[in-house]
Amino acid sequence: MHALELNNVTSGYNGQAVLHDISFKLNEPSIYVVLGPNGAGKTTMFRTIAGILEPFSGKVLFDDQNITTSDKARTKISYLSQFNAMPEEMTVYNGLKFYSDIEGGSPDKAIDLLDLGQLKNKRFSDLSQGQKKRAAIAKVFLRERDLYLLDEPTANLDPAVSKEIREIILKLSKDKMILYSSHNLYEATDIGTYLILIKNGSVTLFDKISNIKPKQYRVGIKASTDISKIVDAQREGDYFVLNVSSPEEAGLALKKLVENGILVTEMRQLDNQLQELFETPNVNVEKTQKESQQVA
Amino acid sequence: MPNSALIFAKRSLSLSRIQFVMGIVIASAGILLFNIGKLLTRNVHVLVNGQVALLSVSLMAEGILLSSFPVILLYVYDKNNGVLEYLLSLGWNQEDIFKRYLEAALFLALTIFIYELAVNVAVSVVIGTSVALILSLVVSVVTAALGFAVVSFVTVAMVDFSSLLKQRVGANSPLAYTLGAPIIALTFLLAFILPFFTGVLIELLIAGVVGALSIVLLMLSSRLIRREKMLP
Numbered sequence: 001m002h003a004l005e006l007n008n009v010t011s012g013y014n015g016q017a018v019l020h021d022i023s024f025k026l027n028e029p030s031i032y033v034v035l036g037p038n039g040a041g042k043t044t045m046f047r048t049i050a051g052i053l054e055p056f057s058g059k060v061l062f063d064d065q066n067i068t069t070s071d072k073a074r075t076k077i078s079y080l081s082q083f084n085a086m087p088e089e090m091t092v093y094n095g096l097k098f099y100s101d102i103e104g105g106s107p108d109k110a111i112d113l114l115d116l117g118q119l120k121n122k123r124f125s126d127l128s129q130g131q132k133k134r135a136a137i138a139k140v141f142l143r144e145r146d147l148y149l150l151d152e153p154t155a156n157l158d159p160a161v162s163k164e165i166r167e168i169i170l171k172l173s174k175d176k177m178i179l180y181s182s183h184n185l186y187e188a189t190d191i192g193t194y195l196i197l198i199k200n201g202s203v204t205l206f207d208k209i210s211n212i213k214p215k216q217y218r219v220g221i222k223a224s225t226d227i228s229k230i231v232d233a234q235r236e237g238d239y240f241v242l243n244v245s246s247p248e249e250a251g252l253a254l255k256k257l258v259e260n261g262i263l264v265t266e267m268r269q270l271d272n273q274l275q276e277l278f279e280t281p282n283v284n285v286e287k288t289q290k291e292s293q294q295v296a
Numbered sequence: 297m298p299n300s301a302l303i304f305a306k307r308s309l310s311l312s313r314i315q316f317v318m319g320i321v322i323a324s325a326g327i328l329l330f331n332i333g334k335l336l337t338r339n340v341h342v343l344v345n346g347q348v349a350l351l352s353v354s355l356m357a358e359g360i361l362l363s364s365f366p367v368i369l370l371y372v373y374d375k376n377n378g379v380l381e382y383l384l385s386l387g388w389n390q391e392d393i394f395k396r397y398l399e400a401a402l403f404l405a406l407t408i409f410i411y412e413l414a415v416n417v418a419v420s421v422v423i424g425t426s427v428a429l430i431l432s433l434v435v436s437v438v439t440a441a442l443g444f445a446v447v448s449f450v451t452v453a454m455v456d457f458s459s460l461l462k463q464r465v466g467a468n469s470p471l472a473y474t475l476g477a478p479i480i481a482l483t484f485l486l487a488f489i490l491p492f493f494t495g496v497l498i499e500l501l502i503a504g505v506v507g508a509l510s511i512v513l514l515m516l517s518s519r520l521i522r523r524e525k526m527l528p
Contacts, residue, residue, distance in 0.1 A: 013524045014524055050385040051387070052381060074385075083381065084378065085378035085379050085381060089311045103386050
């Protein structure tokens with residue numbers, strides 16, 4: 001089994017720390033979604049784990065080998081940055097070949113995986129944004145790795161391609177560890193098993209997404225008639241909105257509506273369960289990091 | 297990585313050929329200036345006395361500098377597109393990366409120099425005097441010394457000092473290029489005011505100083521090139 005361990009890592013640029021004393025350990029194949037507002041330090045964390053940035057203090061270990069000093073450890077990690085990082089003057093095939101000559105692996109395999117057959121002889125600069133992103137993602141799969149660092153892999157992709165990419169990543173996560181950053185809360189809950197929340201350069205939460213319960217659920221109900229006299233719901237656009245403290249309470253409200261002969265055509269959670277995390281001030285960092293080490 | 301200098305050189309030409317072509321044109325002007333007089337008069341002393349030989353050195357060195365320019369553009373472009381960042385993530389260190397670009401720049405410079413040398417020597421052989429051949433070799437040595445010193449200096453300085461990667465308003469070239477241009481411009485000036493042999497010595501001295509400066513910057517590069525400088 002592989003393990004990634006960050007021990008009191010402080011890292012940043014030109015002597016200015018962006019990440020502050022981060023510690024956690026991952027040792028289970030899964031998708032770890034890294035969430036945080038812009039400038040929180042997600043990319044800096046990825047760059048530090050990938051060995052691109054040397055930590056000011058602390059250590060990043062992969063399989064007990066220091067990323068900064070061990071080339072062997074680095075070869076087990078693949079990093080997809082927010083930039084395409086493909087030679088734009090080359091064709092897709094030649095661009096992938098350029099990297100496979102450096103790191104090994106097969107351009108054909110990556111082309112098949114990302115379904116790039118029709119694009120492989122096109123110049124990268126002639127592709128659309130979505131096609132460019134797919135080709136850029138392909139380079140990450142040139143060779144099999146044990147840890148994948150994917151920094152917003154579905155940004156700028158249309159929903160169909162995003163879904164395709166997420167499916168590939170989900171398949172991969174059965175036996176690989178994947179750190180996946182995103183701004184999209186729905187995508188995070190859809191794909192992730194664990195959540196690593198970063199704010200102001202510190203990990204403020206590390207937990208299984210299924211353990212994260214909001215204090216209040218906003219439930220939207222579409223019904224055949226006005227239900228505001230039966231349950232405590234307010235009309236907001238197409239929905240009657242009900243605020244409840246648990247899914248069970250929402251179930252009881254539905255039962256009550258059905259018992260009153262109301263035809264309910266739709267019932268859904270309106271807010272994402274991770275929404276609150278963005279709005280809540282930082283929780284106790286030290287406590288959360290200790291807990292996070294135990295979680296993974 | 298096999299033949300990496302060649303791969304990076306080819307990439308730079310795919311990205312931008314115009315400067316390389318301009319390099320060939322200017323180098324050809326230098327070659328023409330140097331050889332046409334020789335061919336017409338069959339008297340090399342005319343060249344030496346008329347400072348034509350020194351002017352042709354400046355033109356041919358400028359050709360060498362221009363020919364390496366696509367590599368400078370490629371470096372800026374790879375930095376901005378995240379290619380350098382990705383290479384770092386593959387386990388290359390900053391010096392590995394920088395040396396690939398330096399080798400590619402010198403490779404392009406070498407191709408132009410070989411062209412200049414081949415034509416100059418061929419014309420001397422046609423003229424058939426040993427003086428013509430010696431003069432061609434002297435001019436080629438000064439051209440090579442100046443050209444390679446300036447190309448190395450510009451490339452190393454650009455990577456060591458990231459502020460030199462910025463482009464001036466209205467210009468298509470990074471500031472680094474403007475470090476090389478005045479050095480070559482100085483040699484144009486010297487061609488008009490110095491006799492040939494003094495000019496050769498002074499230009500060799502300039503090449504030596506610039507070359508030494510490049511070596512110092514190269515030695516300091518492990519300290520000066522921080523990884524952050526290679527990130528987009």
